[in-house]
Amino acid sequence: VQLQASGGGLVQAGDSLRLSCAPSKHTDSITPYAMGWFRQAPGKEREFVAAINWSGTTTYYGEFAKGRFTVSRDNAKNTVLLQMNSLKPEDTAAYFCAQHRRVYYNGGDYYAVGSYGTWGQGTLVTVSS
Numbered sequence: 013v014q015l016q017a018s019g020g021g022l023v024q025a026g027d028s029l030r031l032s033c034a035p036s037k038h039t040d041s042i043t044p045y046a047m048g049w050f051r052q053a054p055g056k057e058r059e060f061v062a063a064i065n066w067s068g069t070t071t072y073y074g075e076f077a078k079g080r081f082t083v084s085r086d087n088a089k090n091t092v093l094l095q096m097n098s099l100k101p102e103d104t105a106a107y108f109c110a111q112h113r114r115v116y117y118n119g120g121d122y123y124a125v126g127s128y129g130t131w132g133q134g135t136l137v138t139v140s141s
Contacts, residue, residue, distance in 0.1 A: 013040040013130050017109045020135030023099055031094040033109030033132055046112035047092040048128055049083060051105035061107065062094060063122035072122045099139045106134040
């Protein structure tokens with residue numbers, strides 16, 4: 013599976029963006045997998061943003077994302093979304109979607125980079141002050 017993230021752009025502080033992630037090939041399915049979003053700013057390590065389990069019933073967020081970001085999925089459309097509101101300049105980064113390594117996973121390991129085996133190419137989000 014190859015993942016494609018889109019929706020990034022240049023916005024002002026306080027604005028919103030919605031990122032989308034889907035397989036590059038419509039014949040690939042992300043439905044059985046938990047999906048995560050990570051971000052990486054220049055010179056910094058990749059950090060966890062949010063994740064959603066395979067069924068869409070449970071979500072997980074990094075501390076900075078709580079209350080501002082919402083992760084969701086539409087399994088019928090084979091798509092995962094990240095709605096980002098009240099954006100801040102410190103949210104500036106490349107945002108990556110990723111597919112969990114384990115199918116139909118119901119554990120609690122969603123936060124680590126190593127839990128994900130397939131990554132998208134990233135979409136750049138730039139928030140100006």
